[in-house]
Amino acid sequence: MLKGLFRRVGNVLRGRATLNEESIDELEAALVQADVSVPVAMEIVEQLQEQAESGRVTDEESLLALLRDAVYERLEPWEGTLNLAADPPVTMLVLGVNGVGKTTTIAKLAYAFKTAGMDVILAAGDTFRAAAIEQLQAWANRVGCQVIAQKMGADPAAVMFDALDAARARGSDVVIADTAGRLHTKINLMEELRKMSRIVERANGRPADERLLVIDANTGQNAINQGRQFHQAVGVTGIAIAKLDSTAKGGTLLSLTQELEIPIKVVGVGERLEDLIPFSARDFADAIV
Ligand SMILES: Nc1nc2c(ncn2[C@@H]2O[C@H](COP(=O)(O)OP(=O)(O)OP(=O)(O)O)[C@@H](O)[C@H]2O)c(=O)[nH]1
Ligand SMILES: [Mg+2]
CATH class of the missing domain: 3.40.50.300 (P-loop containing nucleotide triphosphate hydrolases)
Known part of the structure; x- marks a missing residue:
């Protein structure tokens, strides 16, 4: 159902094994275009860059996985459930x-x-x-x-x-x-x-x-x-x-x-x-x- 999200962000990373200056700029722009705020987009890109440079990334799939994890880590603390425990109503x-x-x-x-x-x-x-x-x-x-x-x-x-x-x-x-x-x-x-x-x-x-x-x-x-x-x-x-x-x-x-x-x-x-x-x-x- 959510497949369309971040389409351009994914496209920037597709076919790439590593990040270079150009793809970093492109990725940041794609994140901002997907409604990520500029400071958060910069943080995510920096994080990816660091992890990529520390040698953990050698192919496209790993790069995409890093992005996925970066998004997950940021949102995981904000998973909430409706408060239904109170006395009715x-x-x-x-x-x-x-x-x-x-x-x-x-x-x-x-x-x-x-x-x-x-x-x-x-x-x-x-x-x-x-x-x-x-x-x-x-x-x-x-x-x-x-x-x-x-x-x-x-x-x-x-x-x-x-x-x-x-x-x-x-x-x-x-x-x-x-x-x-x-x-x-x-x-x-x-x-x-x-x-x-x-x-x-x-x-x-x-x-x-x-x-x-x-x-x-x-x-x-x-x-x-x-x-x-x-x-x-x-x-x-x-x-x-x-x-x-x-x-x-x-x-x-x-x-x-x-x-x-x-x-x-x-x-x-x-x-x-x-x-x-x-x-x-x-x-x-x-x-x-
Ligand atoms: N595709 C899609 N459309 C939605 C979703 N939720 C609401 N809509 C549509 O958004 C439009 C506005 O929805 P409403 O629930 O009337 O919004 P509202 O906030 O109550 O609007 P007001 O009372 O006028 O302020 C409707 O056409 C809904 O069908 C959703 O999850 N997906
Ligand atoms: Mg209404």
Whole structure:
């Protein structure tokens, strides 16, 4: 599924037994083009160069393997799993800018939990965009779970309150809240998010168990900026990478984890309910070249 990632990076190394000045520059450029930040690209290239020079590299395959390992080592510390251990209802706020894949990721999560035999309630916390509530409802119908919603324009914190109330009454295992695709620079929208967060804290006696930030895999270095803003607002506990199937890049993951130090928990690899997988640094590294 991830075969297209880093295509050009692999091509730079293919047919080479060693690195020379020219191929080093080419490799660095290819990494940056695959959305790896310049400092991280330089680090990786330096690491490869050192290892190559220390004599461990004599053929193309070993060079590719070194690159694979460099990527793996960087991502392995950031393999995370969703926090499902808390007292029910385990509560998740799903965050992110417009169109990154929040609602789809919520549907996939709901499907996974439902399949595991859990009772799931969705909170229609995006009361801002027209048709957002209907979209969530349509997904819920397919999954077979309940949605708690109010009218468009309603206070998302009130929707959150209702959903937690319903979850408690029903004995639900998980509540997943959709949120508006807010521009992270809009202060009032961030404030709205903090308010939702406070409602969860008051109702559950603890902050939302996951504040899951969805990042579109096609987003370049701006993803880091998005991450910082949301982290500052509500403290992000995990990252979901959406649309990894639709990018030939994916280098964002390397700088994102390094800069934010927040684990990646799930990865979206398609538009179907089944297309959500746990994040595996090994699989990612193997897929890139
Ligand atoms: N190929 C692919 N497409 C995806 C994936 N996840 C989401 N999409 C698509 O991305 C588009 C936006 O997804 P949504 O889930 O509506 O995104 P959102 O963040 O809720 O958007 P807003 O509510 O408008 O902010 C849709 O066309 C989805 O089908 C994925 O993993 N792979
Ligand atoms: Mg949405």
